[in-house]
Amino acid sequence: MANDIEKLLNEIKALRQENKKLNNAIKHKKFGLVWMDVPEAFEKESVNKIPLLEEKKDLQIKSKNKYANEPHILLEGDNFHSLTCLNYTHKNSIDIIYIDPPYNTGGDDFHYKDKRMLDKYPDGKVVDKDDPLRHSKWLSFMSKRLELSKNLLNKEGVIFISIGEDELANLKLLCNQIFKEKNFLGLVSRVQKRGSDLGDYFKPTVDYVLAYAKNKTNIAKFKIGVDESKFKKIEIEGPRKGEFYEDSKSLYQSSLRDLRPNQKYPIECPDGTFVLPPYKVFDEIHREGEGRWRWTKDTYLEKKDTILVFKKTKNSPLMDQNGKKSVWNIYTKRYLKDAQKKGNVPPNIFEEFLNSEATKELGELDLSFSYPKPTSLIKHLIKITQKKNNIKVLDFFAGSGTTGQAVLELNEMDQGSRQFILCTNNENNICRDVTLERMKRLYDPAKYLPTYKIKNQKNEKIKNEIKSLKEKLKISVVDEINEELKELKELKKSYPTKKAERLSKNLEEKYQLLLLKIRNLTEKIISKKEDAKEIQQHNKKIVAEISKLEKKIINLNKPLDFSLKYYAMKFAGSAISHITDDDKIAIAYNAGELVAISENIMFETFKNNYSQFFINSTQEKCLAIYFDEDLDMLDEFKENLRNQSTSIKKSIVYMFSWGAEDYSYLFDEFNLNIVVKPIPQPILEIYKKIYKAEK
Numbered sequence: 031m032a033n034d035i036e037k038l039l040n041e042i043k044a045l046r047q048e049n050k051k052l053n054n055a056i057k058h059k060k061f062g063l064v065w066m067d068v069p070e071a072f073e074k075e076s077v078n079k080i081p082l083l084e085e086k087k088d089l090q091i092k093s094k095n096k097y098a099n100e101p102h103i104l105l106e107g108d109n110f111h112s113l114t115c116l117n118y119t120h121k122n123s124i125d126i127i128y129i130d131p132p133y134n135t136g137g138d139d140f141h142y143k144d145k146r147m148l149d150k151y152p153d154g155k156v157v158d159k160d161d162p163l164r165h166s167k168w169l170s171f172m173s174k175r176l177e178l179s180k181n182l183l184n185k186e187g188v189i190f191i192s193i194g195e196d197e198l199a200n201l202k203l204l205c206n207q208i209f210k211e212k213n214f215l216g217l218v219s220r221v222q223k224r225g226s227d228l229g230d231y232f233k234p235t236v237d238y239v240l241a242y243a244k245n246k247t248n249i250a251k252f253k254i255g256v257d258e259s260k261f262k263k264i265e266i267e268g269p270r271k272g273e274f275y276e277d278s279k280s281l282y283q284s285s286l287r288d289l290r291p292n293q294k295y296p297i298e299c300p301d302g303t304f305v306l307p308p309y310k311v312f313d314e315i316h317r318e319g320e321g322r323w324r325w326t327k328d329t330y331l332e333k334k335d336t337i338l339v340f341k342k343t344k345n346s347p348l349m350d351q352n353g354k355k356s357v358w359n360i361y362t363k364r365y366l367k368d369a370q371k372k373g374n375v376p377p378n379i380f381e382e383f384l385n386s387e388a389t390k391e392l393g394e395l396d397l398s399f400s401y402p403k404p405t406s407l408i409k410h411l412i413k414i415t416q417k418k419n420n421i422k423v424l425d426f427f428a429g430s431g432t433t434g435q436a437v438l439e440l441n442e443m444d445q446g447s448r449q450f451i452l453c454t455n456n457e458n459n460i461c462r463d464v465t466l467e468r469m470k471r472l473y474d475p476a477k478y479l480p481t482y483k484i485k486n487q488k489n490e491k492i493k494n495e496i497k498s499l500k501e502k503l504k505i506s507v508v509d510e511i512n513e514e515l516k517e518l519k520e521l522k523k524s525y526p527t528k529k530a531e532r533l534s535k536n537l538e539e540k541y542q543l544l545l546l547k548i549r550n551l552t553e554k555i556i557s558k559k560e561d562a563k564e565i566q567q568h569n570k571k572i573v574a575e576i577s578k579l580e581k582k583i584i585n586l587n588k589p590l591d592f593s594l595k596y597y598a599m600k601f602a603g604s605a606i607s608h609i610t611d612d613d614k615i616a617i618a619y620n621a622g623e624l625v626a627i628s629e630n631i632m633f634e635t636f637k638n639n640y641s642q643f644f645i646n647s648t649q650e651k652c653l654a655i656y657f658d659e660d661l662d663m664l665d666e667f668k669e670n671l672r673n674q675s676t677s678i679k680k681s682i683v684y685m686f687s688w689g690a691e692d693y694s695y696l697f698d699e700f701n702l703n704i705v706v707k708p709i710p711q712p713i714l715e716i717y718k719k720i721y722k723a724e725k
């Protein structure tokens with residue numbers, strides 16, 4: 031006995047040790063993605079310098095409206111640097127990020143500058159399918175950028191990433207690492223094309239959209255709007271009188287099986303017969319046979335008098351109590367107001383945002399680009415988040431600028447003030463020739479769209495042809511007589527039906543006259559019926575011609591009013607690890623645009639050798655930067671600040687400072703609403719963190 035106990039105690043001890051070992055192993059073995067970090071090379075001028083932004087004023091788009099929203103932003107350059115700048119200007123302030131990075135198909139869509147091979151390939155190299163570091167290069171590239179982008183999302187922010195199957199699995203693991211698995215919102219398959227001749231095992235028809243939240247606990251459920259056109263019927267009685275509803279959803283559902291025995295019970299129809307989902311034996315429970323009602327009996331009893339609709343049909347799936355096919359089918363009503371309140375969670379398959387639509391959209395603007403996304407996809411993603419219409423949307427793989435167009439069109443639709451930030455490199459001059467050009471053509475198609483004039487002339491010609499065809503339409507006399515006849519017949523109803531009554535009221539004579547008129551008109555209709563037929567045929571031909579012509583009208587974009595600022599990367603100072611006093615001066619001198627973007631006050635009014643001034647679009651806010659280390663010119667600077675437009679309600683002043691000194695006291699004499707901040711230290715602090723994280 032003692033031996034047995036000892037043996038058992040030893041076994042327990044050994045198991046405990048094993049358990050400890052396994053627990054330690056779990057702690058030390060990481061689950062996730064492993065890749066070889068392939069160092070990335072950037073353009074020469076950026077090496078050992080600080081990225082800043084330079085406005086290209088000649089490329090800006092300026093709204094014609096005095097009270098326009100603040101400008102949208104287009105950043106030209108490598109998005110690694112754009113994201114670095116945005117980490118200063120937009121930390122925790124972006125609501126939605128949408129990106130469509132290279133899918134790394136092993137074709138020519140992904141180009142990587144491998145730092146180790148810079149001598150051999152100074153401009154980088156297409157990553158081929160058989161490149162042994164194909165996935166490592168892509169992950170090195172994406173991880174840096176996604177890390178930077180995460181800092182930009184606000185606490186309710188979400189990111190959507192379009193991706194193909196080559197990197198889907200890697201991207202999901204990478205995002206689990208960066209955004210955390212608990213913030214995964216979903217993976218959507220998007221049908222990108224219908225027919226395809228490619229593929230050995232499956233025809234490629236979908237790509238994917240991965241969605242993550244910065245913090246899932248902070249965001250609302252996604253919803254899609256209700257298609258109002260389905261709610262055509264109007265309630266004519268009861269407490270919901272006057273409301274729109276639809277009644278096309280059958281109470282019977284063939285896919286519901288035996289798991290729901292209490293959902294198969296007889297329902298009485300208006301003619302007293304009973305109906306059931308298909309059954310084999312009409313017994314107490316009616317379990318056998320396909321399908322069930324969607325409602326339990328309790329729900330049925332509760333709702334049967336309000337939202338159940340019986341419709342007679344020849345092909346009802348239901349059976350009556352005699353085992354015969356019923357003449358009834360049963361539907362449930364759905365009121366528009368309820369549907370709008372409830373909304374629908376969007377499905378994780380998108381079938382209506384095809385690539386062909388994107389090519390067509392760009393074609394309408396006389397532009398072409400490889401693999402653009404359709405604006406409808408991005409509009410849908412923005413809409414389902416249920417976010418307000420003044421959000422900030424970022425796309426740092428902007429390509430042709432689809433996200434920009436989507437935001438502009440949404441703003442146009444609901445008078446919103448969403449602001450977009452697009453970042454793209456200028457490979458083959460796309461940023462200027464495609465992204466910016468697209469925005470210009472949307473802003474003023476008559477001015478910037480080369481073929482606008484010709485297309486417009488063609489449209490005018492077609493519209494004139496339609497107009498003259500419409501003039502040829504004939505009105506049939508029969509229609510006119512019919513109208514008159516209808517009125518007379520209505521009048522007849524107001525006379526007493528009995529002759530004696532009419533005689534007593536002296537109405538008989540008038541009544542007979544009315545009957546005569548009705549008879550005459552009816553005869554006239556009969557005699558003109560042939561003419562009417564001819565006219566009908568004539569009109570039919572013309573209507574067909576008109577609809578043919580209408581199809582020929584070219585869709586021309588209506589001008590959209592907005593402002594846009596164009597910035598290109600510039601580099602100043604030295605590497606963040608070796609910042610000297612001279613660098614600080616150089617950075618402060620060159621950081622005006624960065625500060626302007628971060629304050630959303632972007633219209634420069636002037637710049638001299640010690641200061642720079644900006645106002646916002648409504649001229650209510652002023653931004654003033656004093657970037658000289660010397661305070662000699664401070665009085666003049668203050669004078670300029672005082673002389674700003676009288677409409678200014680708030681001023682923000684940035685004062686050069688070696689550290690982060692508070693210079694507010696220098697502006698005590700101002701009655702204005704004024705905030706004083708240091709420059710360039712806060713910029714350097716953020717950059718330091720980024721570059722440290724990079725190492």
Ligand SMILES: C[S@@+](CC[C@H](N)C(=O)[O-])C[C@H]1O[C@@H](n2cnc3c(N)ncnc32)[C@H](O)[C@@H]1O
Binds near residue numbers: 132454455
């Ligand atoms: C697949 S396209 C995006 C297409 C876009 N969604 C559209 O609808 O037009 C990817 C774009 O990212 C750009 N790109 C690739 N690497 C980049 C980088 N490091 N910095 C900035 N842009 C980059 C490419 O030039 C390309 O235009």
